[in-house]
Amino acid sequence: MTIRIGILGYGNLGRGIECAVKHNPDMELKAVFTRREPASLKILTEGVPVYSVSQIENFKDEIDVLVLCGGSATDLPRQTPEYVKWFHVVDSFDTHAKIPEHFAAVDKAAREHNKVAIISCGWDPGMFSLNRLYANCILPEGRDYTFWGKGVSQGHSDAIRRIDGVKDGKQYTIPVQEALEAVRRGENPELTTRQKHKRECFVVAEEGADLARIENEIKTMPNYFDEYDTTVHFITEEEMKRDHSGIPHGGFVIRTGSTGWEDENHHVIEYSLKLDSNPQFTSSVIAAFARAAYRFSQEGQSGCKTVFDVPPAYLSPKSAEELRSHLL
Amino acid sequence: MTIRIGILGYGNLGRGIECAVKHNPDMELKAVFTRREPASLKILTEGVPVYSVSQIENFKDEIDVLVLCGGSATDLPRQTPEYVKWFHVVDSFDTHAKIPEHFAAVDKAAREHNKVAIISCGWDPGMFSLNRLYANCILPEGRDYTFWGKGVSQGHSDAIRRIDGVKDGKQYTIPVQEALEAVRRGENPELTTRQKHKRECFVVAEEGADLARIENEIKTMPNYFDEYDTTVHFITEEEMKRDHSGIPHGGFVIRTGSTGWEDENHHVIEYSLKLDSNPQFTSSVIAAFARAAYRFSQEGQSGCKTVFDVPPAYLSPKSAEELRSHLL
Numbered sequence: 001m002t003i004r005i006g007i008l009g010y011g012n013l014g015r016g017i018e019c020a021v022k023h024n025p026d027m028e029l030k031a032v033f034t035r036r037e038p039a040s041l042k043i044l045t046e047g048v049p050v051y052s053v054s055q056i057e058n059f060k061d062e063i064d065v066l067v068l069c070g071g072s073a074t075d076l077p078r079q080t081p082e083y084v085k086w087f088h089v090v091d092s093f094d095t096h097a098k099i100p101e102h103f104a105a106v107d108k109a110a111r112e113h114n115k116v117a118i119i120s121c122g123w124d125p126g127m128f129s130l131n132r133l134y135a136n137c138i139l140p141e142g143r144d145y146t147f148w149g150k151g152v153s154q155g156h157s158d159a160i161r162r163i164d165g166v167k168d169g170k171q172y173t174i175p176v177q178e179a180l181e182a183v184r185r186g187e188n189p190e191l192t193t194r195q196k197h198k199r200e201c202f203v204v205a206e207e208g209a210d211l212a213r214i215e216n217e218i219k220t221m222p223n224y225f226d227e228y229d230t231t232v233h234f235i236t237e238e239e240m241k242r243d244h245s246g247i248p249h250g251g252f253v254i255r256t257g258s259t260g261w262e263d264e265n266h267h268v269i270e271y272s273l274k275l276d277s278n279p280q281f282t283s284s285v286i287a288a289f290a291r292a293a294y295r296f297s298q299e300g301q302s303g304c305k306t307v308f309d310v311p312p313a314y315l316s317p318k319s320a321e322e323l324r325s326h327l328l
Numbered sequence: 329m330t331i332r333i334g335i336l337g338y339g340n341l342g343r344g345i346e347c348a349v350k351h352n353p354d355m356e357l358k359a360v361f362t363r364r365e366p367a368s369l370k371i372l373t374e375g376v377p378v379y380s381v382s383q384i385e386n387f388k389d390e391i392d393v394l395v396l397c398g399g400s401a402t403d404l405p406r407q408t409p410e411y412v413k414w415f416h417v418v419d420s421f422d423t424h425a426k427i428p429e430h431f432a433a434v435d436k437a438a439r440e441h442n443k444v445a446i447i448s449c450g451w452d453p454g455m456f457s458l459n460r461l462y463a464n465c466i467l468p469e470g471r472d473y474t475f476w477g478k479g480v481s482q483g484h485s486d487a488i489r490r491i492d493g494v495k496d497g498k499q500y501t502i503p504v505q506e507a508l509e510a511v512r513r514g515e516n517p518e519l520t521t522r523q524k525h526k527r528e529c530f531v532v533a534e535e536g537a538d539l540a541r542i543e544n545e546i547k548t549m550p551n552y553f554d555e556y557d558t559t560v561h562f563i564t565e566e567e568m569k570r571d572h573s574g575i576p577h578g579g580f581v582i583r584t585g586s587t588g589w590e591d592e593n594h595h596v597i598e599y600s601l602k603l604d605s606n607p608q609f610t611s612s613v614i615a616a617f618a619r620a621a622y623r624f625s626q627e628g629q630s631g632c633k634t635v636f637d638v639p640p641a642y643l644s645p646k647s648a649e650e651l652r653s654h655l656l
């Protein structure tokens with residue numbers, strides 16, 4: 001059985017889904033939908049059509065799962081409840097604080113139209129959330145730590161680029177190694193924002209710009225940089241292109257906790273990711289959850305779900321017997 | 329709602345379950361069942377009775393989930409299908425090669441008696457299996473590595489103790505650091521048994537025993553040691569007691585894989601455990617899955633399941649809303 005996938009939105013994430021479909025033989029890319037002029041868009045997969053999103057309803061019987069590749073700020077809060085009327089959907093909504101609200105809106109629409117939605121797939125929220133949950137259930141007595149990086153923060157890079165005199169900028173979030181080690185040793189440290197992460201910025205300045213002013217504006221920017229130890233490096237456009245064109249990321253979820261009648265035994269559970277490409281890894285997670293959405297739909301289920309609701313076996317193309325024999 | 333737990337078998341694992349119940353406020357220990365003389369057994373929880381296993385059927389309406397704490401070699405293949413007639417059960421059956429056979433026997437009995445069983449809970453099989461599955465689904469193109477240790481292998485320690493002239497022995501399995509690092513760097517090494525793990529033995533010899541012979545017998549023992557680089561240390565009884573009375577363990581599950589149209593992006597997913605007490609951590613995992621067994625039973629489900637079939641949210645005492653708000 002082939003799962004027919006549609007993609008809405010062809011940016012880094014959409015292209016990542018396209019690549020993930022290529023890696024999953026039980027999936028087939030049926031169409032890409034875009035808000036841009038369809039003819040302007042050149043996709044990687046030969047023979048797959050690109051349509052205007054205005055035509056999407058016509059494809060409701062030809063697509064099993066529609067993957068929504070818009071942003072969390074304005075696209076997904078509108079798109080996920082809208083398109084779940086016609087399709088089973090998966091999104092990567094990642095504004096943690098607004099998940100309950102998004103869930104409620106999507107759940108209502110999905111139930112009304114007898115469709116399945118899985119929201120907030122990716123690695124955080126997503127795989128990191130799953131690891132927090134498992135570790136919390138195993139060690140009720142304990143403490144959670146999440147470190148991000150080393151990786152590119154799009155939001156912080158954008159903030160740098162908005163500064164007067166900045167031509168280009170890229171920001172890396174980096175976990176503070178000593179903090180990470182203290183956590184791993186089970187010391188249960190109380191860590192301030194500054195003690196957990198540092199920020200490293202690479203900036204291409206416009207000719208004649210006041211570098212000292214730019215550096216100061218970055219380091220003192222409220223919320224983005226002022227609570228962190230930040231270093232700023234001025235580099236050339238060539239260096240930026242050569243050394244900083246990737247979108248790597250990663251991080252660590254650690255729970256330390258105790259067991260025993262008197263809490264005498266200590267344990268460390270750690271999950272970590274080291275990713276060459278943040279959007280491509282996110283897409284690969286989404287593709288696996290698209291399979292789960294399809295499984296749920298085949299069972300006749302409906303409503304909104306999250307990664308917490310998905311039996312892990314539903315993510316795999318392999319049968320339950322195969323999984324028990326080879327992976328358990 | 330309190331989940332009423334019964335324990336069958338009061339060794340390290342049974343005691344671990346008892347401690348785990350103490351850490352999970354939604355659980356209550358109802359009774360411990362033993363094949364020994366019940367009066368000879370002193371448990372930690374005040375007011376909880378100990379009964380002979382021969383009386384267990386009488387408690388079928390007073391216990392929600394029975395945790396089977398026997399061994400995988402001879403106890404569980406018989407016990408799990410037997411006791412699932414009267415109780416929802418959880419076990420930690422860990423003979424990987426025989427899981428399909430065990431599953432079939434338990435599934436048949438569980439369905440016949442309308443009960444739920446979750447088998448092979450713990451960390452390997454268990455949490456390591458889950459991490460292998462998730463990582464395989466996310467990165468279909470890739471490679472799995474599992475390293476165990478540093479930790480005590482009961483089987484290898486027993487093998488040492490059977491050697492003539494050995495009074496006591498303890499064996500640690502240790503991952504080879506260079507191999508671990510090569511895997512993490514994404515080099516996809518082909519590793520022989522010897523290249524992955526080494527073995528370190530601590531031996532108390534009987535007075536006058538031939539140490540060179542003992543060391544040689546250990547190092548050349550087929551299956552157990554001959555394929556590994558093994559070091560043997562002779563120590564005193566006092567040193568054994570002082571430095572080697574714990575049962576620590578742990579390990580690493582790593583999958584490296586690629587994404588992208590031309591597999592141009594590389595990723596590393598790593599899960600690791602560092603455990604003061606192997607049986608206590610295993611018990612803590614089992615306790616969480618006992619909660620899932622109870623949830624399944626409340627839904628009216630029956631049959632045998634594994635960790636792959638359990639929606640992660642079922643492991644938690646928290647509501648779906650709470651989990652979405654705080655852990656996603």
